[in-house]
Amino acid sequence: MxxxxxxxxxxxxxxxxxxxxxxxxxxxxxxxxxxxxxxxxxxxxxxxxxxxxxxxxxxxxxxxxxxxxxxxxxxxxxxxxxxxxxxxxxxxxxxxxxxxxxxxxxxxxxxxxxxxxxxxxxxxxxxxxxxxxxxxxxxxxxxxxxxxxxxxxxxxxxxxxxxxxxxxxxxPWDAPLYRVKWLHPLAWVLERTVSTPATHWAHHALTNEDGIGHYKGNFGNLLFVWDLLFGSAKITRRYPPKVGLQDDLLFGKERWFVEMFYPLIHSRRAHSAMVPGGRAYEEAQVDRHAAQQPAASQARGTGPRP
Known part of the structure; x- marks a missing residue:
């Protein structure tokens, strides 16, 4: 029931x-x-x-x-x-x-x-x-x-x-709280209490290099208090321009059934975390990949985004 x-x-x-x-x-x-x-x-x-x-x-x-x-x-x-x-x-x-x-x-x-x-x-x-x-x-x-x-x-x-x-x-329902000055105190309380679009979008950011992204933090679901207590919080009151994963841009997106049912189904992609022994593609690796193949990446339109 x-x-x-x-x-x-x-x-x-x-x-x-x-x-x-x-x-x-x-x-x-x-x-x-x-x-x-x-x-x-x-x-x-x-x-x-x-x-x-x-x-x-x-x-x-x-x-x-x-x-x-x-x-x-x-x-x-x-x-x-x-x-x-x-x-x-x-x-x-x-x-x-x-x-x-x-x-x-x-x-x-x-x-x-x-x-x-x-x-x-x-x-x-x-x-x-x-x-x-x-x-x-x-x-x-x-x-x-x-x-x-x-x-x-x-x-x-x-x-x-x-x-x-x-x-x-x-x-983003929190945007007006940042635009209207007299609402700033309310914004200060809310963004430190619950997850907001600004704090959670940062967790989904394509990169941390924009000064907004924080994909290894802002883990809170209901309460953002946990991030403050356990040292994983970042508050900017801004929204990242891009979200997603860099390796998808470089190697193409995984199939839906692989993402849903791994480890029962393994990826066939060139680089993937969803194979035995696979691992996440770190931002430093993206930079090295771009340095090695800048022309090819730009020609395909799949290079790392700033």
Missing amino acids: VNLVQNIVLVTIILVFAALEIRSRKHEHFHATADDTKLELFMFLTLLAVSQPFIFLVTDKLSALAMPEQRNAWAHLPWWAMGAILLVADDMTQYWWHRASHSPLLWPLHRAHHTAHYMSIRITYRNNFFYYLMMPGLWASGVLIYLGFGNAYLVYIVIKLTVILGAHSAV
Whole structure:
């Protein structure tokens, strides 16, 4: 029941943000490929219909076996206590999972989220299939729902999904806060509390060389507080001109089914993190590649962007 209500609310929130993107006509500049659309659509559907229901079902069954007398045992806790527990058990663990996913070992499971060359709500759940199955926060949330957090989780997840979708939206809702001087104090508080388009777009930046990009930081999902606490925050109040991955420009984009189902399916690209022993293509390597083949890259129109 919790999963069904959550999905209805999620679809409603998505439709609202989608309407804003369409009204702004930003969607006309995405130039998304067929592979982009397939990856985003199939990952969204499998998360809602397969991954999360599976995790919640398994945690419910295992919790009933391990602690049958504890079902709804924490339902008496006040709302603020439930909220604090969820922030730690779900959002803080997702921060660390996200941060760990930028390591060589787990990068192939998260890489798909960064291969989009546009920012939009449609990329919010663009990840590898196993990325969510292994996410600690979902498993912890399943246990908490068993303990009596069902209603609290619904409220929490509505707030979290709204913030996350807003952070990925092609329409940066925080821009007016930076333009209007008397709103600057509110901007200062919000950008240090929750993920905003400015801070999260920086995480998706094509390069760090523009002074805005920070793709090895700004990992927060709901709360940006975690980035401040754990030293990964960068706030510029600006938006990177380009997003995506440099190696996609050099070697071509990976196929959607490779991005979604690695390691069950391996890449056939010249350089790829999604092969046994493969690794991410670092910015320094892009610079060396450009120095070695500047004319060829420019002729193909696939060289590294400034």
